[in-house]
Structure formats: C-alpha cells, structure tokens
Amino acid sequence: MSNTEKKSTWKHRLHEIIYEADTREGKLFDVILLVAILASILLVMLESIVSFDDKYHQFLNISEWIITILFSIEYILRIISIHKPYKYIFSFYGIIDLLSTLPKYLSLIFIGSHHLAALRALRLLRVFRILKLARYIGASDRLLLALRSSRAKIAVFLFFVIIVCIILGTVMYMIEGEENGFTNIPVSVYWAIVTMTTVGYGDIAPHTPLGQLIASLIMILGYAIIAIPTGIVSSEMTKTIKEVDTNTQACPTCLKDNHKKGAIFCYNCGNTLN
Template identity: 80%
Template structure:
C-alpha cells in the first residue's frame, strides 16, 4: 500500500512539474524547454545557410541530436505522468510534440526530412503558460468564441466582397481590355481582389483615365472594408468579455487547464486536482 502511495505521489509530482507553471520547479522546467525549442529552431535556420552548414555541419548535427533526445525524454515523461496517456497523445500539444520530435529520426531514412523540426516553433505557444499569462489565454479563448459567434456575419461580408470584386473586375475588363493587361475576366477579378485588399502587386495596372478613377475608388474602398470584420469581432468580444481568475493548474485525468485559483476539483471531469 505504501509503495502504491509512493508511486502515485511520484507521478503526481512529475505531472506538477511538467504540466503546470505555478511552482518554481514547473516554471524552471518550462523555461529550460523554451530555451531548447528556440535553440532548435535557430539550429535548423543556420543549417539552411549553405556556407555556415559546410563549415559547422558536424556541430549542428550533434546539437540537433542532443535536443531531439531531450525532447524524446520529455515526450515519454509527459505520457507516463498522466492517468490517460491517449488524452495527451492525441491532443493538439501532444501531436505538436510528436511532430517536433520524429523528423530527426526520419532523417535517417528520408534525406532532408529533418528540416521539419521547424515545427518546434509551434511549441513556443507554451510561452503563455511559462510566463503565467493566463489572462491572455482567457483573452484568446474569448477571441475564439467571438470568431465563432460572428462567423455568419463574416461569411456574408466575404460573400459581398467577392461579388463586388467580380463586378468591378468585369467592368475593368470592359474598360481596359487585353491591350492593357486585362486579358480575361478572371485576371481582371484577380486585379480587383489585389487592389481591394491594398496589396497592389503592380503586375497589372489600368492605363485609361476612367480605369484609374475606378482603381482609386477601389483602393479607398479597401481601407473601409478592412475595418468591417474588426468591428464585427470586437462587438462579439465585448459581449463575451469576462474576468479571468484562473491559473495554469492542469488536471492529471483529462489535461484541462484554466482552473480557478481555489478550485479543488476539475471543472471538466470532476477529478481531484493535485495540491
């Protein structure tokens, strides 16, 4: 019985260090992990510079293997420290952690696949937990909720923009013609989209005074259109805004985070939270 209790508390302690950032050990673990991720991404970038890789290839390779082994050990520890490993393995962060670990091993079979370790940059999303910026996590959740709530309005708006681009592109095709680069209606619609979004590649440009007048109108209209989706989402965020008083404590059973500071049970599965 004592041995079982000892084993459980060891796993709980490991879970607290790896999955949470409210303790000194947990924060230190995440900071070291963050440094390793940044170093790994920098190594991949340097390896893509031919002159640098030619001179320091062996050092870069050894460094990458060291970081890969570190991430492999971390991945294994994450799996054994929770009650339901598949919850982590098939979670967003679990898949990212796996994808950021296997490319170096795959490079032994498939040449060039190790460059996929750049996916490790996605692991930098953990910076929110590392710096204990839970209020920003809450804000990001509010943004997702607001986007979902306003998706119908945004869809209608985008549909309207597409119609406007088709109409304006057709008009410009009729005005400018093939001699000025508007060789077809689809190409003219492409120009209208590029102009309306204020990108302006410059590969096609109207030459006639009337065409230039319409182009100027589209450009001004583009600035006004940019503000509309922002207003829609901002309105929904105002409705959904709430005070966030959660922490980084993670449930060992379902991996849900964002529990309130005084919570004793997981809000999702009801399991007792580690002290």
C-alpha cells in the same frame, strides 16, 4: 506504501512538473524547454546558411540530434504522466510536439526534411502558461468567445467581399482586356482580391484611365473594409468583458486548463485536479 500508490505519486509529481507552471520545478522545466526550442530554431536557421553550414555542419548536426532526443524523451514523459494518453496525443499541443520531433528522424530517409523542425516555433505558444500571464489567458478567452459569437457576421461579410471581388474582376476584364494582362475572369478576380487586400503585387496593372480609376476606388474600399471585422469583434467583446480568475493548472485526466484559482475538480471531466 504499495507499488500502486508509489506509481501514482510518481506520475502525479511528473505531471505537476511537466504540465503546470505554478510550482518552482514546473516553471524551471518550462523555461528550460523554451530555451531548447529557441536554440533548435536558431540551429535550423543557421544550417540554412550555406557558408555557415559548410564550416560548422558537424556541430549543428550533433546539436540538433541532442535537442531532438531531449524532445523525444519529453514527449514520452508527457504521455506516461497522464491518465488518458490519447487526450494529449490528439490534442493541439500533442500534435505540434510530435511534428516538431519527427523532422530530424525523417531526415534519415528524406533529405532536407529536417528543416521542418522550424515547426517547433509553434511550441512557443506555451509561453502564456509558463509565465503565468493569467490576465492574458483571460483576454484570449474573451477574444475567442467574441470570435465565436461574431462568426456568422464575419462569414456574411467575407461572402460579400468575395461577391464584390468577382463583380469588380469581371468589370476590369471587360475594361482592360487581354492586351493589358487581364487574360480571363479568374485572373481578373485574383487582381481584384490582391488589390483590395493590399495595393496589388504589380504583376497585373490597369492601363486605361477608367481601369485606373476603378483600381483606385478598390484600394480605398480595401482600407474601409479592414475596419468592418474589427468593429464586429470589438462589439462582441464588449458583451463578454468580465474578470477572469484562472491559473495554469492542467487536469491530469483530460488536460483541460484555465481552471479557477482554488478549484478542486476539473470543470470538464469532473475528476480531481490533485
């Protein structure tokens, strides 16, 4: 076997372990990775507790460095195990992996920046691929398709909500006035938004009977508004329901996943999957 073939076989095996969860080694690698991510997040949380950090600071610091170095090695292995590294580097997971590795190194320059390691929680999104939950992968695909199909309707709806908040905020400014906390129209619009989306934060509240009546109507309207985007998306989802038969195999060239079971070629770039 030539050196080129050996290198290709080695890279293929590494790619299979790191990027796929269909093999025993790949699943073991990803489960260990999840445990490491959870441990690193726990360490960051514990370090934020002053009393605990004072007592176990050295242990926490050493543990974080060990996990950071392991993540750095993993990041490098992910880059060298694919044909086009930039596909991974500039992908969603690639950027998240990089951001979750940098904070500890940055803490050598910027004090306190290591707390940004909590971004590693985003890496837990890999759990869907690791556990090979194909039906949930299919469900997420249908949801994304439904959201894309309904984005125009949702955009119109949100624009309408913004207009309503501007109008109601202006009305409340005219009714309540500066003496009741509605100092200007932007502040009044802010109050209308938080009242419609929640029940207000209590920092600004109407005092006049008419203002309280309008506030009550806005709160009730807020509950009604919640159902509208849900109905829009649900309607689109009923049009896209279909059985999705996918696996966790990732293309070694372009990193696209969610291929059909038994697929030989990548649906995105056309290169072979094995």
